[in-house]
Amino acid sequence: MPPPASTLDEFLTQLDAEGRLVHVERFRARAAVHGSLDRPLPDDVGKRVGLDGLWSHQAEAINHARAGRSVVVATGTASGKSLCYQLPIAEAVADPVRPGTALLLFPTKALAHDQLRSLAEFEFPDVVAATYDGDSNPEQRTWVRNNANVVLTNPEMLHHGLLPHHGRWSTFLMRLRFVVVDELHVLRGIFGTHVAHLLRRLRRIAQRYGSDPTFIFSSATIGQPSRLAGELCGLPVAEVSSDGSPRGPRTFALLNPPIVDEESGVRTSTNAETAVVTAGLVRSGHRTISFCRSRKGTELVAADVARRLPADQRDQVKPYRAGYLAAERREIEDELFSGRLRAVVATSALELGVDIGGLDAVVLNGFPGTIASMWQQAGRAGRELQESASVLVAGDDALDQWLMAHPHEVFERQPEPAVINIANPFIAVPHLACAAYEQPLARSDERWWPAELLHDGVRDLVRDDALRLRIRRGEPQAVWATRGYPSRGMGLRNGGGREFRIAFADGTLVGTVDE
Template identity: 50%
Template sequence: MSGTRITVTVVSSPAQHLAVLTSQGRGDRLLHVERLPAREARLAQWPAEVAPVVLSALLAGGIERPWSHQRSAMDLALAGRHVVLATGTASGKSLGYLVPMLSAAAEGAATPGRRGATALYLSPTKALAADQLARIEALAVPGVRAATYDGDTPPDERRWVREHANVVLTNPDLLHHSLLPGHERWSRFLRALTHVVVDECHVYRGVFGSHVASVLRRLRRVAARYGSSPTFVLASATVSDPAAHASALVGMPVAAVTEDGSPRGAMTFALWEPSADEEGSRRSATTEAAEILAGLVLDGVQTVAFARSRAGAEALATSARRRVELDDPTGAGGIAAYRGGYLPQDRRELEGRLRSGDVRGLAATNALELGIDVSGLDAVVMAGWPGRRASLWQQAGRAGRAGEESLAVLVAADDPLDTYLVRHPEAIFGAPVETTVMDPFNPHVLGPHLAAAAAELPVGEQDLSMFGPDARRLLDALVTKGILRRRPAGWFWAREDRPADHISLRGVNDVVAVVETRTGRVLGTIDEAAAHSQAHTGAVHVHQGDTWVVTDLDLESRAAHVVRGDPGWSTSAQSVSRFDILDRERSVRRARAEVSFGSVRVTTQVTGFIRRLPSGEVIGTHPLDLPERSLATRAVWWTVPEEVLEASGVDPARVPGALHAAEHAAIGMLPLVATSDRWDVGGVSTALHPDTGLPTVMVFDGYPGGAGFAERGFTAFETWVRATRDAVLGCGCATGCPACVQSPKCGNGNDPLDKAGAVTVLELALAPATG
């Protein structure tokens, strides 16, 4: 309850932290404790090839010897071999690529009158590039001229960077939109390019990964035009097959270094399930995590709590702040929120306050999951399963101060997968991290990039193998559409505009500014698709703990106008969806159902929103007039004849609710077999679909062209659906709850839902074919 006082107790170990957290009648919430042992350091010597000025800078900075995995990566990179370094959070991966990169730059710059070797560093976020620049500048290696080059770089600085910097830190977006289309201006830099660093490469998965794979191939082609063939050095969190993923990204064989030689303190990892009220409804993970965060902060434990959404991070910080105020009014200022959509200066300030210790508790989205240097915290709390084991360990790895013991707590959300995992710890601690799903030859992605490549340099026959087996067909299709021209020398760009302007690497074509109506101040941004459901007129919007109400969403000018104020309720959008099957590529007939995979078009429209009091009571439903949004993607679906359902006890009146509940549960369990989370995929169900003529349940990738999640669901259908059925059956509720068949993102307000009918639908889908 929000009014519960938390007793302040000074504690010094994870076991004591847990004892305090489970006191006051909360012991039944702790389902499992895993003790992860400490790891000793394995040291190595510096390679002889390290430039003397770089070695001097490292020794002066207190880095006397590298760890074994750093040395292995250095050896491969210094020998000109492409390498991916995939070790745990805070294992010093950056040193593995900085030493070869800085050595080349420093040695080249030592020659009078020469710029020398150059290096390009790519990260998924501007914040990470800024963080790495600070590390390079702190080393102060003579001859190294490093600079960031991104959308925030002033025009007058850009020319200096192009002409003088020998280490440029940027992101794939700027590489795609600026450097490659304008490669002539970068000719001196590209001619001397010896190293390309791709940091946090596990982030490049799904459709985003497919885009980045095409951008890196375009970079290789343009670099070759200027006579360079750089060595690629990639860094990744732990993934199941880093060599395969890195090789798919760059299009060349990549060696993997995975044996972690860094020291690590012991970790206590707790699995926590919120309690239920008298009606069987479970407390939300956000509420529970806020209580845990507040308790840890009051006990002097610097903690980051991860939420799964921007709104969740804001709500978690606000709730934790209120709880701390009950016992320590001065300590509430030490709790803050951190998420995407904040202005750059706000994020930098928060990062600095966290490092200095001024912020004792931070509620964050996975924007803080990447390699920004905020490791060395005491504890990490995760409000809900982050979607992947790789993300789980990346987030948990933020705890661990200089080899000291640390605490990680996973709080189960009202979600079937979360419930399943905290009750089956072997599925977390006894299982490897997932395969990273990424298709570098996704035709929906590759086609536009081939057009962009042709605009940079004509695409010749010699380039086809780089872009995959369908490259010729896609190029010819672009010729048919008048986008390219075919000449004896290759394929040429045939239009006046820039093809790169029509490609969004992250699947976000527009962003909507959140603007304070009274002053015109921009508070932050939100992508255009999310604005339909989160920043519509009448929506309650939380930003850095302050509550705002959206007075107008102007999609034409891409602005959501807000006024400050807390109306006392929250809002959630309602939507309708339909789906058209475009192509059934594969199908398997089972005894009672047919399972298919193929291309579909999903059309959705936000039609209204609901106002709810903090108690959950609905106090109003309001219509909205927003345009439809259409998505061409890939899906897995199954059909069950109506007469089979009726013979199994699901009469026609119950079919919609049974299918709808099965759809929700299946979406929640898909991450068990695919590298996705609930927000990566969508679903629809209908008692009579016009394309199948049957009751149909569909789960689709939430990205244009697909991302591989639905295909994985098709290939692992039995494992996926069996676990879904077990999760629904194993839930103790009577008619359905957020832990089994209710969904936090349902556009129909979770109505109708039929839990018992869902079990029948899932069991019918599992019945094996006979004969």
Template identity: 55%
Template sequence: MRVALDRLLGVVEGDPSLVHLERFAGRPARHRQAAPPVAPALAALLPGPLWSHQADALELARGGSSVVVSTGTASGKSLCYQLPIAEAILDAEEGNGQPSSALCLYPTKALAQDQLRSFTALGLPGLVSACYDGDTEAGRRSWARRHANVVLTNPDMLHAALLPHHARWATFLSRLRYVVVDEMHTLRGVFGSHVAHLLRRLRRLCAHYGSEPVFLFGSATVGEPAALARELCGGPVVAVTDDGSPRGERFFALWDPPVIDPVSGARASAHSETARLLAELVAGGSRAFAFCRSRAAAESVAAEAVRRVGPVLGSTIRSYRSGYLATERRDIEAGLAGGHLRGVVATSALELGI
């Protein structure tokens, strides 16, 4: 990690466009075992001991309390809802509980696909996960309704495909134990109001089919996470905000594009500077993301970065935006996960959950 940071600093330090560099120190992890401990069959599938906030969230969910986990980036929030879901399914498989299902809502297809890989990687007997979104073929949708006990979708599909046709989902809804709402901090304004109404409709249908699901929210750090979660689901929610995850050393650089016309004071465009930085980082052996506000900007920055690094390294730089075919998006996501891609220029279609 130190070598990677030194390499990164070597790219930006000394450049007159760097006007400020801030260092944030790392911190060690704080571990805690949940009470009662996670079953050995499930603990063997985990990457390591639980961080303290993960154990807190698991104990609350086990007790039937809705929870919002509001901690930093890369703090293992996904495991805070994957664990209670997996435990409920494992208990049913071992004859210690009733069959359970879970509905997971994500704001983007990319994030849903990423979490589908995480659920699949658990390899837990009895856990059958499936995406149900606009990219899902008709045959796969029918299969998901009949067989999946963990369905990953988005608010639009919940509104247009699940709730209006709830009779087709009667078994799934009657067994619904957990509802996951990830990236809660994005649910603001009119969109947030719409999602709040959707969750209330979902709760009414669950009551009709005899279930009362626990809501599990994941959020970046916000001022009042419990208050926002309560407004969304219409019920009491407990906040878990004490982050026990480790964090590496981080640097924040403030970049000011150089002046290209001293007379008018005109500066180089932010897009050209982004492409230059991305190209230098990739050429220096680093992996980097660049985020742009529009599809056209993402395509332009990626093309300029490819031109700068040449055809060999250029094959490791891609743009990512909405509008691509599902197969193209999955190919880029696989390249990221496998390490083939060194640079990605994306819109917010990829931003959430990275």
């Protein structure tokens, strides 16, 4: 093993000398571009933020939100997107005439808890923020319903916990001013289509209590973000995509594992190469995050990294993935945020906008599938404007090897647009059943769903005896006609949705795993 390098450039030079790198791209530092608000913030809000000046995209997005226009902010990582919704929310909550509430949706629990920490640091007046997720016990959930005016949750809890029991949230929903949907770029395919129906159900129930919330979406750089955001919420959405934030110097290297058998073309394992690079970065004093594409991969690579480090550094490397117990996740997150961990090997659970300061390097175990995800993962490093480096370790599949042969495509190709299909009946019909449970369906619901989709879905549910038609006030309505909650057992992330709990014989929970 070569001696530790003192700088990132020296480390990359060592990898290049060994013949591992096929391309190195360098990006210069970028200065900030500032903008101004249409009207000043209230003193109590502005003073606590300590604004020296908003970046141009922040000011533009806040102006849209304060004017009641739904908006999507699609800029790079560490560009201060959170402030685009934190400031309008703080202002709305403190409104002396009509105090508002806000619902913030995050795709992961880790991201929700990270944003809760961020909000707490500002100490905004009158803001009572709390997370409402699967880790909350019944007493905590009751406290959140009765006291919080800013609720941070995830699509599953909105689907299973809030909308079916909306009567308990009547005061919160009546005052609902903003709905924040973070990490828009992950809302594609099945998951994104589920969320599109979920947001329509939310708007429908909010209207019942007299509110019409403004939506604020935040996203990594993707193609056509306003189109996706509009399809998700069913509203026109303004787009803010010109990034005014500063950025430190970056280096991005492409590494192709060396061939071990010239005749067959077999290369060194991607997991092993990722472990070698990660261990080398840690030994050189650089805090590193490595991304793997599977839970199993995180465990294997983390163990290999630890094996390659000196004994006194091995406990400074840990894996992070879905399936851990809440206490285990919080412990790893606290160690990561405090700086005690020198490296973490994670799935995409930490790809999203969790603010981990002080990271110097990112290692990608294989191309993550899209250009948008690649830049999102690479952006985890250098958030404090320090010099940073990213290393993409190619897999042995055809796409990764094609990118190694055409490295310019990695850096010149535009981020892909995310696609959803709200007309998919296998997703739409179950959501219509949920909507009917929450409030009987009627012709007026064509405001939320296309008429053909609504009518066909109601017909199918009536045929299955899940709904029954009733005449109320001269209008036909479809009412829920069976026992239980239709949302129960209905997953949002995949077609099956079942999760298995792993436990010892005495009932002690070990973790969870998807079907």
